[in-house]
Amino acid sequence: MPTQVLMPALSPTMEEGTLAKWLVKEGDTVSSGDILAEIETDKATMEFEAVDEGVIGKILVSEGTEGVKVNDPIAIMLEEGESADDIDDDAAAPAPAADSAPDGKAPAEAEKPKGADAAPLEIKSNASPDWPEGTELQTQTVREALRDAMAEEMRADDTVYLMGEEVAEYQGAYKVSQGLLDEFGDKRVVDTPITEHGFAGLAVGAAFGGLKPIVEFMTFNFAMQAMDQIINSAAKTLYMSGGQMGAPMVFRGPNGAAARVAAQHSQDYAAWYAHIPGLKVVMPYSASDAKGLLKSAIRDPNPVIFLENELMYGHSFDVPVMDDFTIPFGKARIWKEGKDVTIVSFGIGMKYALEAAEKLAEEGIDAEVIDLRTLRPLDYDTVLASVMKTNRCVTVEEGFPVASIGNHLSAVIMERAFDYLDAPVLNCTGKDVPMPYAANLEKHALITTDEVIEAVKKVTYR
Amino acid sequence: MATRKTAAKPNVSADELKTYYHDMLLIRRFEEKAGQLYGMGLIGGFCHLYIGQEAVVVGLEAAADEGDKRVTSYRDHGHMLACGMDPNGVMAELTGREGGYSKGKGGSMHMFSKEKNFYGGHGIVGAQVPIGTGLAFADKYLGNDRVSFAYFGDGAANQGQVYESFNMAAVWKLPVIFVIENNQYAMGTSQKRSTSSPEIYKRGEPFGIPGEIVDGMDVLAVKAAGEKAVAHCRSGEGPYILEVKTYRYRGHSMSDPAKYRTREEVQNMREKHDPIEHIRQMLIDGKHATEEDLKEIDKSIKDVVNKSADFAKESPEPALDELWTDIYADVAPQDEDA
Structure with missing residues (x-):
């Protein structure tokens, strides 16, 4: 047969x-x-x-x-x-979807409503839009947007260079640096040995010496090897030198859980880095944010941690076609306005937040969805203004629950908007366990859309 | 005291000898004063004195040119004075005052001078080694012929990032001189007890980095070795290792009782191998200077050091709003006068 x-x-x-x-x-x-x-x-x-x-x-x-x-x-x-x-015709028809996807595809992905049968989310940008009305848009993946951001900044400034494992000849372990070696040569697109602590420190020295390094970590899991150089050397030198010397540089790469790679390769470091004065911390969700924020990061005179997500690299979004498109740090984006509850997230957490908002809308709960985009500086005002309007807040992130970004936001909301709250702020996070390998366990360790929906129902007493 | 022969027959003028004598003595007297101020409670925290090791930085600075860069660990006062930083600013940083190089926010272990190309002053053992390698990376990238000195101790020589740096420096032929200041004790652990090979400079061999051992109690030997290393780096041949054998007379830091070595060992080094006494003898024996001349130098140094102590005491503590400055830059300091 x-x-x-x-x-x-x-x-x-x-x-x-x-x-x-x-x-x-x-x-x-x-x-x-x-x-x-x-x-x-x-x-x-x-x-x-x-x-x-x-x-x-x-x-x-x-x-x-x-x-x-x-x-x-x-x-x-x-x-x-x-x-x-x-x-016969049957043989050529698509195979029925397997119950448990063997490639470890996230469940939310499989359940995603198809095409036109789901009502499209009403998506609105922040009060001041990221680009002027009428700007031409192109569809780009997050991966392409990141590459374009680097290429544009490298064209504009000779001292900007990229270094990391497999960034040059291999074209990037995740193909983010595709084509950069061809355009800029091996002086500016530098393959390093597998030596995270060493090349992170070397790049700090290069930044002291007048360059603007972009350091790619193949994943941020490996950046733990380099943590001392990132924190003690890059983040603190401006202060320790009384403002004489600093590290204008970007540390970037995929962060957070990928798929089925287990505990040592699946961790969200957002809260770790956001803890450190002297660092700026960016965690984009969409391709336009990836581009606009990475360009800002490269120009920033401070060390910037730029947390990407492997699962998002292939996702497409509208990106404005502009000569020089940047997004300032510290400006959250309101993806969807709503009146019943504020859902705050960032990075891949936005996927769950937006999916939850869409499903909640079907049940008559009108959620406002805010993407923080940068965690340091953090746009507290946009969050607080929203909570003062909705009186309820749920935070969504992939990281561990203890000392999470959500914990921090809860404290700030309590301090500054206590009287406006009609329910406790709830934090949706990854589970307090090392990431397991087994597909079913992994699914449960991660944050899910259903958990966000459940949290929203709790704070809205539905 | 036995007269020592210097390794390379000095091709130096009397003036140069006097300069080295002056620079080494300045470091010694400065450090003695710092120890005194520490004892008075004017300097706090960790304070690592350089006494005994003066010939290392003075010899290597004599081999360096304008624009060359240097970076070191937390035992950094000597390096700063040797590269021409102002003793007032260094001492005031030790006392945590506004007039200090870091406005009082860095302290003994964390000082910098953009003007003198001194890139710190780093408190984490070994962390300065990749940073120094990166300074050399930047110079090569920018296409100048500057050389960077990355100083570290025999203790740091056991940190993994040192070898990560050796590898990258060799692969990319970076103009960096790795200076191992081997004072024979990593805090309280002797080299014998901590380090598998007695000859640390040979650890560059597997990476193809030439290295040599140098008598760090002899400023002229250090200078000669430094010149060779600088020439190697400047001509594009890649990195070079100098293991400079030296000795610290004082404890690791001010609170170190130094029970791990005998008093006789220290006395022996002080009496028979002191780098300053060595040059002093050369100056006198060679009739390049009279006792009177040297007294004059001693006196001028004493004045400079006393003035730095006065400055460091009189300079006010930083204003409280300094707590909140220099966390983020609006313009990278490196770009400010670019």
Whole structure:
């Protein structure tokens, strides 16, 4: 019986990919281990091998097709003795979705309402918009927006350079620095040895010496090796030198849980860095914020921690087409105005916040959703103004619960808007456990949209 | 006292010898005064004196040129004086006063001078080594021929980031001189008890970094080795290691009873290997200076040091609003006069 060849997931975070090239054609006999196709994932171009032997009966997805979803059928394989006539319509139809996605796809992702059947969220930007009305917009992934931000700033300032593991010849472990080596050369796009403590310290020295380094950590989990240089050398020198010397530089890279990479590779450091005077801390959600804030970070005369998220790199958003688009630090963005409750989040937490707001709207609860965007400086006023209006607040973040950003916001709201509160502020966070590997446990360790909805219902007494 | 022969026959003028004598004696007298002020409660916290090690920085500064950079650990007073920083500003920082180099906010271990290319003063053992390597990275990137001196001790030589720095400096041929000031004790732990190899300078070999051992009690030997290292770096050959054998007469910090070594050991170094006495003898024996000349130098130094102590006592404590300044820059200080 003909069998389907499905689009494979070739990285832990891959949701879709490009079928770059077929290396077989219809009628070819293949045996296991033969390379069938080249597939571009979110990280690299990978070779896709046959598992079984057989004959390529039909190619369903042609070469060069982009955005092929993982697990979509891409070809039909025939067993010996079968012919193309044996292929019926069913075989070419999409495979039924597996109950438990083997690639560890987040549940929220799988349940995402499709296309037009869900009412679109009413999304509004802050009082002063990030770009002038009428500006042309283009759709870009977070990954592309980050790269463009770096490229633009490197063009504008010769002292800006990028260093990190695999940033140059490999084009970035997560392809964020794609193309930068070609444009700027190996003097300004520098592959480092695997030596986080060393290259972080070296970059601090380079910043003292007049350069503006962008240090990419392959993930912020590895930045713990460099913590002393980030905190003691980069963040504190301006103060310790009485203002004579500082570290104008950016430490950036993916932060937080990816998918199925377990405890040592899944941690949100937002609260850690936000704790430190002398650092600025940015954690964007959308592509336009990623671009506008990274450009501001590179220009900032202080050390900036720029926390990205691997799961967000491939997500697309509108980005304004402007010569020089920046977003100032310390300005939250109101994604959705509402009157019943304030949901405050940042980074990937915004995904849960927005999904929850959408579902709550269906139940008649009108949530205001605020994206902090920067945690240091933090736009307290926007949060407080909103809470004074809604009288209720739920915070959403992926990090651990103890000494979280939500804890801090709760304290500030209590201090400055106590009389306005009609319910305690609730903090939705990741669970107080190291990240487990098992798919079902991981799902429970992370914050979920349902938990946000539940928290909102609690504070609105529904 | 036995007269020592200096390793390289000095090709130095009497004036240069006198300068080295002056610079080393300034550090010694300054440190003695700092110890005194510490005892009076005018200096607080940690205070690490450089007494005994003066020839290291004075010799290497004699090999450096305008625009070369230096960075060191928390035992940093000598480095600052040797590169020409103002004793008043250094002493006032020790007392935590407004007139200090860091406006009283850094203290003994954290001082900087953009003007003199002194990049600290770092309190975390070994952290200055990648920073010094990065200063060299910046110079190479900017295409000048400046050289950076990254000073660290025999104790720091066991930190991992030192070898991360060796590797990057070698791979990228960075113009950095790693100066291991081997005073033979990492706080209270002798090199024998803490360090697998007696010859630390050889630890650059696996990275392809040339290194040599230098008599750090002989300023002329240090200067000669420094000149060789500087020439190597400046010509684009990459990093160089100098292990400078030296000795600190005082404890690790002011609160160190120094029970880990004998009084005789210290006395022996003081009496037979003192770097300042060595130059003093050369000046007298070579008839480059009379006792009177040297007394004149001693006196002028005493004046400078006393003045710095007076300044450090009289300078007011920082204004309370200084608590809230210099946390974030509006303009990077490096860019201010660019």
